[in-house]
Each structure stands twice: as C-alpha cells, then as structure tokens.
Amino acid sequence: MCSLAAPRLWCHTCLSSSRFEVRNELLPPTVYLRLKRKPEKRLERWFLKAGFWDSIASSILKNNNATETMVPPSTLHEEEGEEPIPDQLLLADRSLSDGTQEQIIFSLTGDVDVHALQDLCDKVGWPRRPLSKVAVSLKNSFLVATLYSITKSPEGDEERKQLIGMARATSDQAFNATIWDVIVDPSYQGQGLGKALVQKLTRALLQRDIGNISLFADSKVVDFYKNLGFEADPEGIKGMFWHLPF
Amino acid sequence: MAIHSTFAISYASLSPIEPQFKSKPKTKLNPPPLSISTNRSSVDPLQIQHLFASCGHSCHRFPRTGPDGRVELVELEKLRVALAHSFVVVSVLCKARFLEGEMEKGALGFGFGDLFGDSDQRLVGFGRAVSDCGLTASIHDVVVIPSLQRRGIGQRIVNRILRILTSRGIYDISALCTEKERLFFKACGFGFDSLGSTTMMYTQSPGPTTENDGFMVTTAGRMQLLVPPPTHQLKLWKKE
Numbered sequence: 001m002c003s004l005a006a007p008r009l010w011c012h013t014c015l016s017s018s019r020f021e022v023r024n025e026l027l028p029p030t031v032y033l034r035l036k037r038k039p040e041k042r043l044e045r046w047f048l049k050a051g052f053w054d055s056i057a058s059s060i061l062k063n064n065n066a067t068e069t070m071v072p073p074s075t076l077h078e079e080e081g082e083e084p085i086p087d088q089l090l091l092a093d094r095s096l097s098d099g100t101q102e103q104i105i106f107s108l109t110g111d112v113d114v115h116a117l118q119d120l121c122d123k124v125g126w127p128r129r130p131l132s133k134v135a136v137s138l139k140n141s142f143l144v145a146t147l148y149s150i151t152k153s154p155e156g157d158e159e160r161k162q163l164i165g166m167a168r169a170t171s172d173q174a175f176n177a178t179i180w181d182v183i184v185d186p187s188y189q190g191q192g193l194g195k196a197l198v199q200k201l202t203r204a205l206l207q208r209d210i211g212n213i214s215l216f217a218d219s220k221v222v223d224f225y226k227n228l229g230f231e232a233d234p235e236g237i238k239g240m241f242w243h244l245p246f
Numbered sequence: 247m248a249i250h251s252t253f254a255i256s257y258a259s260l261s262p263i264e265p266q267f268k269s270k271p272k273t274k275l276n277p278p279p280l281s282i283s284t285n286r287s288s289v290d291p292l293q294i295q296h297l298f299a300s301c302g303h304s305c306h307r308f309p310r311t312g313p314d315g316r317v318e319l320v321e322l323e324k325l326r327v328a329l330a331h332s333f334v335v336v337s338v339l340c341k342a343r344f345l346e347g348e349m350e351k352g353a354l355g356f357g358f359g360d361l362f363g364d365s366d367q368r369l370v371g372f373g374r375a376v377s378d379c380g381l382t383a384s385i386h387d388v389v390v391i392p393s394l395q396r397r398g399i400g401q402r403i404v405n406r407i408l409r410i411l412t413s414r415g416i417y418d419i420s421a422l423c424t425e426k427e428r429l430f431f432k433a434c435g436f437g438f439d440s441l442g443s444t445t446m447m448y449t450q451s452p453g454p455t456t457e458n459d460g461f462m463v464t465t466a467g468r469m470q471l472l473v474p475p476p477t478h479q480l481k482l483w484k485k486e
Binding site: 089091129132133134135136137138139140141142168170171172173174175176178180196199200202203206207209211212213214215216217218219222225226228229230231232233234235236237238239240241242243244245 | 431441443445
C-alpha cells in the first residue's frame with residue numbers, strides 16, 4: 001500500500017490485469033513532518049545497496065513486462081528530513097541443492113495477487129474468503145507486507161516469483177492498528193520469516209507513532225507473538241466481537 | 247416533533263415504556279432533544295477533545311494521568327488524522343441551552359461558549375470505527391458525557407456504527423474493552439471470540455540494561471515502546 005512517506009517508483013510499474021492496483025495515497029503533510037528523524041540516524045537505517053536495485057529491477061520488471069527501470073533509492077527522497085523507508089528488502093540470498101539461486105524479498109509496496117494469496121491460504125488450511133472482499137481489504141489496509149521468493153535456474157534464464165508470506169495491518173494512522181492475516185508458506189516456516197514480517201510491520205507502525213498495536217491470536221501462536229513483544233490481555237484489555245443477532 | 251436534516255431523536259418517542267423520564271421532578275432538566283449524525287464534517291475536533299476530557303477518556307490504551315488524576319488531552323493533529331482515516335464517525339449533538347447547567351458544572355473552568363463560536367450544538371456523544379472496508383472493522387472511542395450516560399445513547403451510537411458496517415457486508419467487528427467497558431459492549435451484542443482467539447497488544451518496553459542503546463523508543467500514553475530494530479539479512483537454513 002503506497003501510503004508510506006517515500007514516493008515510490010514502484011507505484012508506476014504496470015501490473016498485469018490479474019493483479020490489483022495499489023492505491024497511491026499520499027499522506028497529509030502533517031504526517032510527513034512526524035516522520036522526521038535525526039539526520040545521523042538515517043544512514044544507519046539505510047541498508048540497501050545501489051547494485052541490489054538493478055538486480056531486483058531486472059528480475060521483477062521482466063515478470064511485469066514494464067519498461068521503467070528502478071533508480072537507486074537515495075534519489076527517491078528529495079524532501080529534507082524524510083526518513084528513507086525501503087520499499088523492498090533482500091532478506092536472504094542462497095543457493096539450493098539443485099543449483100537454483102533463491103532470493104527472499106520483503107516488500108511493503110502492498111502489491112498482492114489475490115489468487116496467489118488464496119493459494120497460500122489453501123496451503124495453510126485457512127477457509128476461503130470471497131476474492132472481491134479480500135481485494136478490497138488489502139487495498140484499504142494501511143500496511144501490507146509481503147514475502148516473495150525469486151528463484152533463478154542454474155542457467156540463469158528461468159525466473160519464478162512466488163508469494164510465500166503476507167501480513168497486513170489496518171489503522172486509523174494515528175492511534176490504533178490491528179495486525180491481521182499473518183501467513184507464511186508451510187515449506188518456509190520455522191526460518192524466522194514470520195517473525196520478520198511481524199517485526200517489520202510493528203516497526204513501521206511505531207515509527208509513525210501508532211501506539212495501540214493489537215492482534216487476535218489463535219491459541220497455537222500466542223507464544224510466537226509473546227516472543228515478539230506482544231502481551232495477552234494487557235491490563236485486562238480484551239477484544240470483544242459482534243455476534244450476529246439470531 | 248421537529249424533523250432535523252440529520253436523524254433526530256426525541257426521548258418522548260424513543261422510550262414510551264420508561265415512565266421514569268415522565269415522573270422526574272420539574273426542577274431537573276427534561277431529557278434534551280438530541281440529533282445523531284454520521285457526517286464527519288459536522289464534527290469539530292476541538293469539541294471531541296473537550297468531550298474526551300470531560301469523560302476522562304484517552305485514545306491511548308495506556309494513558310498517562312497527571313497528578314490530579316486527569317488523562318492528558320488528546321493531540322488535536324493526531325485526532326484529525328484518526329478521523330480522516332476512520333471508516334465511520336458517529337456524533338451525537340445537543341443544543342447548548344439544554345446543557346447550560348451541565349456545562350457550568352463541567353470541570354474545565356473556562357468559557358466554552360466563546361470557543362465554539364455561534365453554533366449552539368454541543369457534542370455529547372461520539373464513536374468511530376476503523377475498517378478495511380471488506381472483511382474487518384474495529385470500534386473505538388465510544389463516549390457520552392457523564393451527565394447523559396445510562397440513557398442508551400452509547401448503545402445507539404454503537405448500533406448506528408453496526409448498521410453502517412453490516413450494510414457494507416462487514417460482519418467481523420471487534421472492540422477492545424477494558425473491564426469497565428465489557429458490560430457495555432455485551433449489552434450491545436458483543437461477546438468474546440467464538441473461535442477462542444487471544445487479544446494481544448504490543449507492550450515491549452526497553453529493558454533496564456545498556457543493550458538497548460541505539461534502539462528507538464516511542465511513547466504511547468504512559469508506555470515506552472521499543473521499536474524493533476531493522477533486520478538486514480536473515481540467516482536462513484539451507485533447504486535440502
């Protein structure tokens with residue numbers, strides 16, 4: 001979802017019709033000011049190398065048949081005092097046993113193919129939800145974090161991009177946020193990817209001074225969230241849900 | 247009964263089975279005529295700030311209280327942002343002259359008549375909902391001024407929010423409740439999650455040791471929250 005401070009060239013990338021468009025919503029000016037950080041801290045948090053962008057651009061743009069090329073992120077931020085929030089982050093780069101090269105990319109741009117998401121939900125055994133509702137929910141979520149696996153064959157000519165994880169947060173962008181639908185492909189679980197998804201969402205929310213971050217956890221994953229700094233029923237605060245009248 | 251452009255509520259028509267209103271002594275105020283609106287432009291953030299203050303309500307889940315026990319005033323700019331990004335905003339208004347007695351008793355001590363300008367409508371109740379407009383919604387900040395509490399106004403605010411959400415096909419509606427608010431939401435038709443999920447909130451504060459040097463901390467009410475550090479690269483296991 002393009003409601004983060006940094007203007008994104010990815011927003012202009014043409015997506016095929018089977019994906020839904022990201023809503024390019026600019027924050028009101030006052031929220032930009034709130035993201036000001038001390039200048040000496042900015043460099044510490046800039047962790048993407050310029051060369052990385054070219055490799056990502058060529059692999060992902062090839063899939064999308066777009067002709068625009070990425071520019072290094074340092075040129076995206078022209079406003080003084082704006083925190084550079086990376087659109088994409090390379091989490092892992094490894095060779096698999098069959099010689100293929102795999103990169104795992106974390107992204108906050110929010111472009112998710114609802115069909116790919118449904119396949120992922122099927123893999124973890126979640127009930128299916130109407131695709132149109134899912135698409136609307138993703139479009140109107142404040143943050144949508146995704147994990148993609150990009151595999152290159154040993155010859156280097158075949159590339160496959162696969163959605164392997166997602167998490168989203170709804171928010172009023174000031175006080176409250178709720179994290180929903182944290183999902184990781186079962187064959188990629190147990191490697192710290194779910195933790196990375198939740199930590200990055202939490203970080204993005206806290207950086208925007210959104211202090212009430214809540215979620216509703218299944219009993220099996222309560223410990224997972226406890227290890228990430230979440231507390232069950234803090235000070236007796238519980239979530240209640242509307243029950244449909246009979 | 248006058249019909250306003252927003253939906254007018256008159257107590258005489260609302261609750262014919264509640265004789266206690268009719269039998270109140272004449273020295274007390276008659277139940278004031280109220281209007282309920284879902285038009286977010288009819289809501290003045292300054293009035294909301296005043297309403298929250300008179301109810302001791304904070305938008306922070308763990309609010310900071312001053313030495314006099316009062317919660318700090320909600321930041322106006324953040325309130326504006328929150329309103330702009332709330333899917334539903336419900337306000338209950340009342341003509342000021344019906345509230346003169348209450349306003350004088352109000353604890354803030356300075357003339358709000360001047361602050362609100364010519365409009366004689368005062369905000370006496372409020373509620374809002376945040377949603378992804380497709381699957382889920384959450385209700386926040388349902389408040390009614392103390393002098394008009396326990397008359398069903400809060401319930402009408404929640405019902406109005408529910409009506410709007412369900413008309414858009416959103417049925418997964420949650421509300422975070424303190425112990426005190428649970429009974430209210432139960433009366434509005436809310437219950438604990440039938441799927442047995444646990445409500446969790448991020449409360450990680452920086453530890454006492456120096457290992458937290460260089461970590462960002464943000465404040466939410468009285469909570470100091472540790473901002474998770476950025477992950478540069480994960481050490482993932484090689485797949486076999």
